[in-house]
Amino acid sequence: MSEPVLQTKKPQTKKPHGVSGFPEWLPEIRLMEQQWLDHIRKGFESYGYANIETPAVELLDVLLAKGETDKEIYVLKRLQEEADAEGESRFGLHYDLTVPMARYVAQHFAGLTFPFKRYQMQKVWRGERPQEGRYREFYQCDIDVIAVDNLPLAFDAEMPATLYDVINGLGLAEGICLHISNRKILDGFMQGLSIADSASCIRVIDKMDKIGAAGVAEQLRVLGLTEPAIAALTSLASIKVGGTAFASQVAALGVRHALLEEGITELAFVMENLRHLPSQAVIADLSIARGFDYYTGTVYEGKLLQYPSFGSVVAGGRYDDLAGSFINKKLPGVGVSLGFSRLFGKMVHEGVVKSERRCPTDVLVVLPSEEKRAEALKTAQQLRSRGLRVETYHAPQKLAKQLVYAEKKGIPYVWFPPFEENGVHEVKNMQSGEQKISTVADFSLVL
Amino acid sequence: MSEPVLQTKKPQTKKPHGVSGFPEWLPEIRLMEQQWLDHIRKGFESYGYANIETPAVELLDVLLAKGETDKEIYVLKRLQEEADAEGESRFGLHYDLTVPMARYVAQHFAGLTFPFKRYQMQKVWRGERPQEGRYREFYQCDIDVIAVDNLPLAFDAEMPATLYDVINGLGLAEGICLHISNRKILDGFMQGLSIADSASCIRVIDKMDKIGAAGVAEQLRVLGLTEPAIAALTSLASIKVGGTAFASQVAALGVRHALLEEGITELAFVMENLRHLPSQAVIADLSIARGFDYYTGTVYEGKLLQYPSFGSVVAGGRYDDLAGSFINKKLPGVGVSLGFSRLFGKMVHEGVVKSERRCPTDVLVVLPSEEKRAEALKTAQQLRSRGLRVETYHAPQKLAKQLVYAEKKGIPYVWFPPFEENGVHEVKNMQSGEQKISTVADFSLVL
Numbered sequence: 001m002s003e004p005v006l007q008t009k010k011p012q013t014k015k016p017h018g019v020s021g022f023p024e025w026l027p028e029i030r031l032m033e034q035q036w037l038d039h040i041r042k043g044f045e046s047y048g049y050a051n052i053e054t055p056a057v058e059l060l061d062v063l064l065a066k067g068e069t070d071k072e073i074y075v076l077k078r079l080q081e082e083a084d085a086e087g088e089s090r091f092g093l094h095y096d097l098t099v100p101m102a103r104y105v106a107q108h109f110a111g112l113t114f115p116f117k118r119y120q121m122q123k124v125w126r127g128e129r130p131q132e133g134r135y136r137e138f139y140q141c142d143i144d145v146i147a148v149d150n151l152p153l154a155f156d157a158e159m160p161a162t163l164y165d166v167i168n169g170l171g172l173a174e175g176i177c178l179h180i181s182n183r184k185i186l187d188g189f190m191q192g193l194s195i196a197d198s199a200s201c202i203r204v205i206d207k208m209d210k211i212g213a214a215g216v217a218e219q220l221r222v223l224g225l226t227e228p229a230i231a232a233l234t235s236l237a238s239i240k241v242g243g244t245a246f247a248s249q250v251a252a253l254g255v256r257h258a259l260l261e262e263g264i265t266e267l268a269f270v271m272e273n274l275r276h277l278p279s280q281a282v283i284a285d286l287s288i289a290r291g292f293d294y295y296t297g298t299v300y301e302g303k304l305l306q307y308p309s310f311g312s313v314v315a316g317g318r319y320d321d322l323a324g325s326f327i328n329k330k331l332p333g334v335g336v337s338l339g340f341s342r343l344f345g346k347m348v349h350e351g352v353v354k355s356e357r358r359c360p361t362d363v364l365v366v367l368p369s370e371e372k373r374a375e376a377l378k379t380a381q382q383l384r385s386r387g388l389r390v391e392t393y394h395a396p397q398k399l400a401k402q403l404v405y406a407e408k409k410g411i412p413y414v415w416f417p418p419f420e421e422n423g424v425h426e427v428k429n430m431q432s433g434e435q436k437i438s439t440v441a442d443f444s445l446v447l
Numbered sequence: 448m449s450e451p452v453l454q455t456k457k458p459q460t461k462k463p464h465g466v467s468g469f470p471e472w473l474p475e476i477r478l479m480e481q482q483w484l485d486h487i488r489k490g491f492e493s494y495g496y497a498n499i500e501t502p503a504v505e506l507l508d509v510l511l512a513k514g515e516t517d518k519e520i521y522v523l524k525r526l527q528e529e530a531d532a533e534g535e536s537r538f539g540l541h542y543d544l545t546v547p548m549a550r551y552v553a554q555h556f557a558g559l560t561f562p563f564k565r566y567q568m569q570k571v572w573r574g575e576r577p578q579e580g581r582y583r584e585f586y587q588c589d590i591d592v593i594a595v596d597n598l599p600l601a602f603d604a605e606m607p608a609t610l611y612d613v614i615n616g617l618g619l620a621e622g623i624c625l626h627i628s629n630r631k632i633l634d635g636f637m638q639g640l641s642i643a644d645s646a647s648c649i650r651v652i653d654k655m656d657k658i659g660a661a662g663v664a665e666q667l668r669v670l671g672l673t674e675p676a677i678a679a680l681t682s683l684a685s686i687k688v689g690g691t692a693f694a695s696q697v698a699a700l701g702v703r704h705a706l707l708e709e710g711i712t713e714l715a716f717v718m719e720n721l722r723h724l725p726s727q728a729v730i731a732d733l734s735i736a737r738g739f740d741y742y743t744g745t746v747y748e749g750k751l752l753q754y755p756s757f758g759s760v761v762a763g764g765r766y767d768d769l770a771g772s773f774i775n776k777k778l779p780g781v782g783v784s785l786g787f788s789r790l791f792g793k794m795v796h797e798g799v800v801k802s803e804r805r806c807p808t809d810v811l812v813v814l815p816s817e818e819k820r821a822e823a824l825k826t827a828q829q830l831r832s833r834g835l836r837v838e839t840y841h842a843p844q845k846l847a848k849q850l851v852y853a854e855k856k857g858i859p860y861v862w863f864p865p866f867e868e869n870g871v872h873e874v875k876n877m878q879s880g881e882q883k884i885s886t887v888a889d890f891s892l893v894l
Contacts, residue, residue: 016509016550016773019538022502024551026558027565030498046831048808048838048858051477055469055584056503056540056570060526062463072525078574079507079520079539091466092526093503103463104471111473113805113855115841118474123503127525137502152841154820165831273820276828326463358560361495373601373720381723384493384612391495394562394599408560411495 021128021136023345028355028410033344036170036353037121040141040338043166047158049119049143054100056123057091062103065325066294072127093125097142098322098335105146106326115147115155121340135341142316144335146323151332153266156298156318157273159336163302163314164277166338172352174305178314179240179285181299182267185250186289188260189236193229199291201225205237208287213238237287243275244268246284263297270298280305296320300336304346313343357410360389362445363427364406365415367393372417379417379425382440390415406430412447468575468583470792475802475857480791483617483800484568487588487785490613491566494605496590499565501547503572504538509550512772513741519574540572544589545769545782552593553773562594562602568787582788589763591782593770598779600713603745603765604720606783610749610761611724614785619799621752625761626687626732629714629745632697633736635707636683640676646738648672652684655734660685684734690722691715693731710744717745727752743767747783751793760790804857807836809892810874811853812862814840819864826864826872829887837862853877859894 018024025033041051063073075092094100097120105116121141128134143162145155160178167176186205190198204219211219213234220230232253239249247264267284274282290299295317302314316336324331347353365380367373373396380390391411393402406414407430416426416435427443428435465471472480488498510520522539541547544567552563568588575581590609592602607625614623633652637645651666658666660681667677679700686696694711714731721729737746742764749761763783771778794800812827814820820843827837838858840849853861854877863873863882874890875882 016512016553017506018502018550018554019504019506019536022504024499024501026555027497027499030500033500034498045807045836048806048811048836050474050806051481052471052474053477053480054471055465056572057466057469057584059464059466065463072527074523075526076521076540076574077524079522080574089466093523103465106463107465108473113852117806117838125503127523127527137504154839154841273824276824359495359497359564360492364495377720377723389492389495391564392601394601405560 019136021134023135023137023341025348026358028358029348029353031357031360032348032353032355036344037139037141037340039169040166040340041119041121043169044119044141044143044162046165047117047143047162049117049162052101052104052118052120053122054094054097054104054120056093056125058094058100058103060090060092063092063094063099066099066322074125074127095126096124097122097140097337098144101142101144101146101335102323102333103326105323105331106329109327109329115145115151117143117145119143135345138339138341139344141338141340142335144333146331146333149330149332151318151334153269153298154273155334156266157270159298159316159334160270160274160282160300161277163336163338164281167302172304172306172347175281176302176314177280177305178282179288179301179303180267180270180282181284181286181288182263182270182297183289183295183299183317184259184263184297185267185286186236186263188257188263189233189250189253189255192255192257192260193232195225195229195233197223201233202289202291205233205287206289206291208237239286240283242271242279242283244271244284246271246286250286266297290315290317293317294319294322298334302336302338304343307346307350310346313339313346315339355410357412359391359409359411361391361409361411362389363391363413363415364402364411365390365392365417366399366402367396368417368419369396372396372419376417379415379440383415383443386440386443388443388445403428413445466583468581470582470584470788472795473805475805476795476800478804478807479795479800479802483791484586484588484787486616487613487787488566488568490609490616491588491590493612494564494590494609496564496566496609499548499551499567500569501541501544501551501567503540503570505541505547505550507537507539510539510541510546512550513546513769521572521574542573543571544569544587544784545591548589548591548593548782549770549780550773552770552778553776556774556776562592562598564590564592566590582792585786585788586791588785588787589782591780593778593780596777596779598765598781600716600745601720602781603713604717606745606763606781607717607721607729607747608724610783610785611728614749619751619753619794622728623749623761624727624752625729625747625749626735627714627717627729627745627747628731628733628735629710629717630736630742630764631706631710631744632714632733633683633710635704635710636680636697636700636702639702639704639707640679642672642676642680644670648680649736650738652680652734653736653738655684686733687730689718689726689730691718691731693718693733697733713744737762737764740764741766741769745781749783749785751790754793754797757793760786760793762786802857804859806838806856806858808838808856808858809836810838810860810862811849811858812837812839812864813846813849814843815864815866816843819843819866823864826862826887830862830890833887833890835890835892850877860892 073092128136217230217234239246288299288301297318299317301312318334320332365376367376376392380392383390414428424437427438520539575583664677664681686693735746735748744765746764748759765781767779812823814823823839827839830837861875871884874885
């Protein structure tokens with residue numbers, strides 16, 4: 001390959017490239033990404049979620065409305081902006097889809113029907129440092145339900161049910177396990193133990209997966225908890241069990257508190273309504289706390305069964321005052337977010353996602369000669385009207401060359417329009433090599 | 448409504464809002480937007496175009512690679528970035544999809560099959576001043592073909608044919624007219640007239656639509672052209688005719704030049720291969736120049752027949768050295784861009800786009816009582832497995848309230864699971880009011 005040259009004032013010596021942390025795919029992988037996104041969308045819609053799409057940006061006031069955030073925000077600035085053109089409000093790229101959704105619900109409150117069930121599948125951006133190898137741009141696929149004043153628990157159960165259906169159809173070998181808890185259990189339990197600094201404890205318990213029960217006990221000791229409290233808390237956070245068996249296991253720890261009972265009742269209702277799912281798909285896991293987030297009840301985390309050390313690909317929960325805080329209303333919500341790019345990227349990396357086809361084309365119509373162009377185009381158009389995706393070869397080149405083009409792109413069928421008057425159409429199956437007489441009306445696509 | 452409060456340090460007195468110039472829709476309009484985007488995607492794929500999606504950002508070097516741009520670029524900066532953290536490359540949001548595609552083709556050259564037919568449907572961003580009332584974020588839907596060394600003219604004809612098919616299915620009253628010319632005609636004609644400052648003349652001729660032939664003549668006079676040259680140029684730029692009749696009309700003007708002949712031959716080929724389209728859908732319009740762009744041959748503009756003063760919703764053309772310039776190869780291309788948000792926004796504004804449905808739900812399953820929840824959920828799941836989009840009502844509230852929910856959201860059918868053992872399922876058509884006995888297997892959705 002010749003020496004690459006970039007047409008800029010500063011000459012470049014490298015091939016042009018994108019920005020690190022901003023992934024893009026070759027067409028054959030993108031084709032699969034589209035299929036995954038279509039499948040997820042169909043799954044969300046099968047539960048009646050309506051789509052919204054919010055802009056890439058929000059005002060900084062909105063992005064920072066929940067106070068300090070651990071997500072780094074990209075702020076936008078016009079390249080040719082005057083240095084002190086500060087008349088305009090400042091805005092930045094959204095770092096999740098929950099904050100924009102909350103702003104949207106508050107802003108369009110009068111135009112929405114509640115409970116408002118929405119899904120949103122968009123890219124989000126985080127100003128991660130490039131050396132950390134993380135995505136700075138990635139797709140999230142979210143469902144949330146927002147209600148006025150009171151949100152039935154039925155929706156807390158609908159979230160995992162919907163996600164299970166959606167992810168189950170993606171063809172992952174072992175699928176995903178949804179770990180569910182309820183913040184009130186941990187909060188109530190700690191109140192029952194008269195623990196003062198519950199926020200610090202939650203942050204420690206959140207690490208259960210990484211540092212284990214012994215590590216958690218160690219760090220709780222540093223926080224000054226008594227040995228009985230440490231023993232009770234680590235026992236609670238070690239409960240991982242299907243169905244509603246967690247309730248008796250918590251009771252056996254001997255801690256009593258009204259909030260704890262409320263949490264147990266809520267989680268039991270959710271688990272009860274998920275009995276139709278396979279046992280490995282959903283588990284009550286009382287170590288789940290989602291410490292840094294705004295959740296107040298049910299909390300979720302979803303992990304790939306085949307790659308337990310990969311971390312969560314699903315996260316979410318119930319929040320009481322995210323949307324309502326903007327307009328002084330009570331608008332409780334519950335939602336889950338699927339980290340799509342994280343999941344899809346992993347599956348590409350593991351070789352689970354692959355494609356033979358480099359384009360959507362079903363049929364390549366051969367161009368026998370310049371004189372036959374109109375006829376070839378007509379044949380292509382007739383095939384299209386039957387719902388097929390069709391290319392006409394662009395120039396009357398040698399047949400072998402036209403076939404190579406179809407082969408390279410993974411086009412499954414090649415169509416030969418009649419070479420002479422009153423001739424017949426023929427079609428070649430590129431996989432089997434079989435070629436036979438056909439008509440536009442008779443042809444059927446077998447993949 | 449109570450006084451809105453934003454949870455920020457500076458208390459706000461306004462309802463939360465998005466950023467001006469960044470549009471968003473209510474769910475019922477978004478539903479239509481999705482249908483339009485799906486339709487366009489299907490249309491592009493029916494011609495075999497493969498999708499790619501590039502990141503929202505490109506390096507500034509790439510965005511500015513074609514030299515000065517009249518598009519204002521948004522540059523990204525991390526909110527918490529150290530003042531002098533200039534180790535990183537600077538990058539900004541893309542302002543179109545052509546420059547990212549050119550970079551993509553150069554970067555992934557070895558992984559692509561040529562001619563490379565790609566479509567791209569993404570948002571682009573332009574740092575317009577807010578007071579100008581323009582979109583700062585909008586969807587573009589682009590198709591382009593890039594070839595190595597030589598790009599057959601067949602693709603120049605395929606662009607308008609594809610766009611016609613795509614736009615024809617959107618249900619616009621009178622559809623769109625594609626105006627086509629070829630830069631070589633104007634360039635060759637001016638060389639034949641020995642006009643030196645052709646760039647300035649092209650910029651004047653580009654205004655034909657706005658200032659008319661007299662206005663163009665006036666401005667050409669200011670540029671110092673002779674009266675015969677002015678007369679010839681304005682006559683040329685006034686040619687607007689279907690089919691290939693433009694060729695004899697140009698010949699009648701008596702100017703001769705090899706480049707002009709080349710342009711005429713190319714445009715005639717394109718027009719000849721568009722004979723299957725209705726006469727109002729495509730026209731040879733020699734005033735089309737796309738002065739500020741990088742085009743070298745065929746050029747396109749598409750306008751709404753019903754709103755002639757609305758300006759172009761489609762633009763494009765053939766370019767010789769956009770992708771190749773990055774890697775010192777010859778990679779000519781041809782493409783068109785549909786200004787989706789501009790078109791869709793206009794149609795919403797004109798009342799052409801409207802929707803009765805505020806969600807995708809086909810059927811609402813009534814929840815008769817808490818005891819019947821499992822049965823209602825099971826019925827919903829059975830209906831889903833038949834491809835229907837189904838909500839189960841969330842709480843055992845009064846039937847009237849459940850029906851109002853369906854009505855408000857425009858859900859066409861309400862399903863009543865059996866209220867007693869061995870009872871029957873009933874389904875109510877919300878439009879006709881008719882209610883009758885049904886089974887999951889027998890039900891069919893009629894909209």
